[in-house]
Amino acid sequence: MAWFKRDRAGINTATENKKEAPDGLWNKCPSCKKPLLKSEQIENKYVCQYCGYHLRIGSAEYFSVLFDDNHFTELFGNLRSGDPLNFEDTKKYTERIAESYAKTGLNDAIRCGHGKIEGLDTVIACMDFTFIGGSMGSVVGEKIARSIDYCIKHKFPFLLISKSGGARMMEAAFSLMQMAKTSAKLALLSQAKIPYISLLTDPTTGGVTASYAMLGDINIAEPGSLIGFAGPRVIKETIKKDLPKGFQTAEFVLEHGFLDFIVDRREMKHKIATFLKNIQ
Template sequence: MNWINNVVRPKIRSFLEKRETPENLWIKCPETGEMVFHRDLEANQWVVPNSNFHMRITSKKRLEYFFDNGEFTKIETPEVAIDPLKFRDQRKYVDRLKDAKAKTELDDSVLVATGKVNGYDMTTAVQDFAFMGGSLGMAAGEAIIRGIEVALEKKTPFVMFAASGGARMQEGILSLMQLPRTTVAVQMLREAGLPYIVVLTNPTTGGVTASYAMLGDVQIAEPNALIGFAGQRVIEQTIREKLPEGFQRSEYLRDHGMIDMVVHRHDMKETISKLCNLLLKRETLLPELNEEPVEAEVSTEVAVTS
């Protein structure tokens, strides 16, 4: 027996070879520290079962959960100039864009799609926070406007899932121009009498909050989502007062009239569907009751007994 070949070498290989073990088998809840198996978390739409903490999800996952059978059609959006200001900080803006596109497999921070929600057509736009913090640039602005145009063409409600850190600084004034442009597009929906529903997810801040994210016919938010324009520390330093606990969270904003309702992710689809039916004055589909009742036949024959 050659013990070097049969024993020593396999042992050395086992130390040197990289073990292929799946990463992120367990995910830690940011709120309670609870460890949750990733498959259980995914099956629960990325809501931690015990703490009810709503974790961030990708735009594609959001659309799968929202549309019937997870089926939707992506809307192609207009191309825009890349890095028109030739911006550079620690890195070139074009390099940041390449990394974000490779990481998320998206063209930009907003994904627009159409599909069926409980049998009715719906147009939806979703901001993906993983793409440069969901920042609003020219491409994102064009995507939202194109989505609204499709909603106008198809005469469908338009649902906006917002998640953003604000305007994209690398595009400067060109980014800020998207705020009034998207606002005008929302007004077109209003004039056409089509519902515009906004769902504020964690976080929704900056210029996005100052524009289309606060213009919905109905303002919905996920539980404990961070929603605001400026950060809490900046506000406290400006007004020189201590702000209430959780004053920029969904529940606080609902209690003080800034948003209409806080809805669990599991109930989001049904809630939005009912709201759209109400706003469009759709009749609830009920079974037909036009058939005349069948009366029981009564025998008039008299039994003759011998």
């Protein structure tokens, strides 16, 4: 009968003195569902040690993975979006922006920084999906444009890490203009013979894919990333056909010639440094 009774003798800590595990100490892999300790995630570059799934991370994590000793100078960090169209749907755009500021601690969906990758001066512009789905608005385009000008002025290579749901509908044409604007700036970077590496991560879609994400001297992606323009459901309904297995995964895109390499995040820093040494 002891199996059905709680043995009080083995309880040494009073209930009021027990402590809960801190939030964020553990995470669960979205792929294999196994528990991941936060410290192990950091050590493993935010890749599941069991199945190799690449967890979604933001600019802070990418900077820590790529910049030497996580040392960098942030560029153009004070830029914030306006509301040129006075957009209002279920919620005013200004309210949505204010909520994103408070929730993420970011000023928009991209951060830019200058630091070193294995001793090589590099400018990185990294998108953050947590800020309104990493949507491309006027601030995203402006920060990319200014980063490119900075690279041209100082002769530094440029790495852009894309992670986006596409154009920011609340800015309408102002958002769509960023596709042409950033593409034109990248043409100037090419004329200056300065390397541009584009890293596509999960997800990279919409206007971002249709512009700067696919214009790199080298286009690379992380394993399993969703890469495409329109969503699979929209495409299927348009062409009235079933889509191939693995459609819009990085592996599918590589097989069809739109990527140069797929690189594991744990090897990303060394690979990028190798690319830069070989193309400079």
